[in-house]
Amino acid sequence: GENVEQHPSTLSVQEGDSAVIKCTYSDSASNYFPWYKQELGKRPQLIIDIRSNVGEKKDQRIAVTLNKTAKHFSLHITETQPEDSAVYFCAARGQGGKLIFGQGTELSVKP
């Protein structure tokens, strides 16, 4: 069935460093790949998304890359700040519009 694998499960960086989170998906028909940030007890917040006709997208300190051939996409956060600390989820949209989520990455940015 549809599956999304996300790595690493935890990531600790120093403030100002970059953070990279990687995901792979199994459904070759997936055409939309959002990234969500979730703080403890809160709803997931969309931070960036990319569609299958684009290889890269950037929004200030956040960028996402997509390799459709390899079924692989990544989130890049540059110049990390303590407020970036949260759990990040990648997702792939498959049949019927449903999102399949990765396992999540707990990012910790140390001041």
Added chain:
Amino acid sequence: GAVVSQHPSRVICKSGTSVKIECRSLDFQATTMFWYRQFPKKSLMLMATSNEGSKATYEQGVEKDKFLINHASLTLSTLTVTSAHPEDSSFYICSATRGGGLSNQPQHFGDGTRLSIL
């Protein structure tokens, strides 16, 4: 601001109680809504796809008689956890997409409902 409203935010009740959770799209019509369940420090697990005017589509392993979904209008879907037991305790979140499930729009999430069964 929020485009999807979920209510209640927290429920604490005794075992055997049935609990209803509402999910509303605030300024758009949602023909499709999604219900997720999230355990502490875990990912969001899709439970079912709620379709306005028709039966919900449940994911494998989700008991349809346990988790009743009703999508009676274009702005409201409800999830009822019937005869809840402690193992049903979890964080339940709904989402909706402008233009329907197959649209090119992002999914917007409700604030979630933390359900605690004693």
